[in-house]
Amino acid sequence: MEEVVEAFIEARELRRRYANWRFIQQLPPKLKAALIYYIETGDIYVASRIAGMSVAEFNELRIKARVPSVT
Amino acid sequence: MSREAIADSSFLIDWSRYSRREVLTRLFNVVHVPESVLREIQLPPAIDWVAEKLAEGSFTLFTETPDIEAKARELMALSRSKPLKAIDYPEAVCLAAGLRFGYVVLSENGGAYFAPRVLGLGVVVWRAFETIVEAWRRGLLQDLVDELRRYEQEAVHLFRRRDWEHVWSLVGMR
Numbered sequence: 001m002e003e004v005v006e007a008f009i010e011a012r013e014l015r016r017r018y019a020n021w022r023f024i025q026q027l028p029p030k031l032k033a034a035l036i037y038y039i040e041t042g043d044i045y046v047a048s049r050i051a052g053m054s055v056a057e058f059n060e061l062r063i064k065a066r067v068p069s070v071t
Numbered sequence: 072m073s074r075e076a077i078a079d080s081s082f083l084i085d086w087s088r089y090s091r092r093e094v095l096t097r098l099f100n101v102v103h104v105p106e107s108v109l110r111e112i113q114l115p116p117a118i119d120w121v122a123e124k125l126a127e128g129s130f131t132l133f134t135e136t137p138d139i140e141a142k143a144r145e146l147m148a149l150s151r152s153k154p155l156k157a158i159d160y161p162e163a164v165c166l167a168a169g170l171r172f173g174y175v176v177l178s179e180n181g182g183a184y185f186a187p188r189v190l191g192l193g194v195v196v197w198r199a200f201e202t203i204v205e206a207w208r209r210g211l212l213q214d215l216v217d218e219l220r221r222y223e224q225e226a227v228h229l230f231r232r233r234d235w236e237h238v239w240s241l242v243g244m245r
Contacts, residue, residue, distance in 0.1 A: 001188075001189070003233075004185045004188060004189060006233075007181070007185070007231060007233070008156065008181060010231050010232060010233075011181065011231065014229050014231075018229070041156060042156070042180075042181050043156060043157075043159065043180070043181075043182075044080075044081050044084075044179075044180075045080070045081070045111075045159040045160075045161060045162070045180070046159060048111070054110070054111050054112075054113045054114075055080040055081070055084060055111035055112070056080070056084055056111060056112050056113045056114040056117055056118070057113065057114060059084045059085075059114075060114065062227070063227045066227070067227075068223075068227055068228055068229040069081075069085055069179055069226065069227065069228040069229070070228070070229045070230075070231060071178075071179045071180070071181050071184050071198045071200075071231075
């Protein structure tokens with residue numbers, strides 16, 4: 001279980017570190033909230049629902065925001 | 072290892088950006104794509120690639136049945152009882168099908184990836200990392216480090232420190 005918790009923490013740190021925060025801060029509130037949710041959890045499905053997008057559309061937004069996918 | 076897999080949208084959307092993506096169809100005889108996953112794949116390159124593979128027959132559409140849906144809901148509820156990330160419906164469908172039919176589950180969802188350990192499920196879950204490592208083991212990819220770096224760049228993906236430590240141990244062994 002310790003390894004699992006460690007993995008989640010490391011993944012979140014990497015997403016936070018590499019994200020383009022300037023880009024994220026300029027987004028409309030719904031998209032900004034969705035990206036921040038994604039950075040904190042790594043959950044692309046729920047993040048896409050917050051953004052009102054499909055997973056594929058949200059993934060394009062993730063890439064524009066330079067948030068890495070980390071599992 | 073099963074020669075059949077079932078993939079969720081988090082895996083397919085990332086994987087479809089990888090220039091060596093065709094290796095997946097050499098690892099598995101068939102990759103099942105649930106209808107709930109297909110609905111999430113609406114843009115190129117993922118939609119074009121998945122449609123091409125469905126046409127070829129190397130991918131096949133997986134229609135959720137009531138028993139798979141019930142098992143998926145059960146797994147979602149079970150994951151919520153744990154202190155880690157909950158499993159969402161599309162990943163839960165893949166896990167339920169993996170349990171029922173013995174498919175390898177392909178997912179980049181952390182809840183799904185750790186489900187075998189955290190929930191004690193008898194199912195194999197691979198991320199892109201395990202998929203690339205397996206392709207390398209079988210001689211389908213040449214340089215493991217180069218391929219993982221390529222994947223990171225093309226899919227805007229990062230592998231964790233522990234993954235890289237595993238790679239160094241594998242490469243050192245060769």
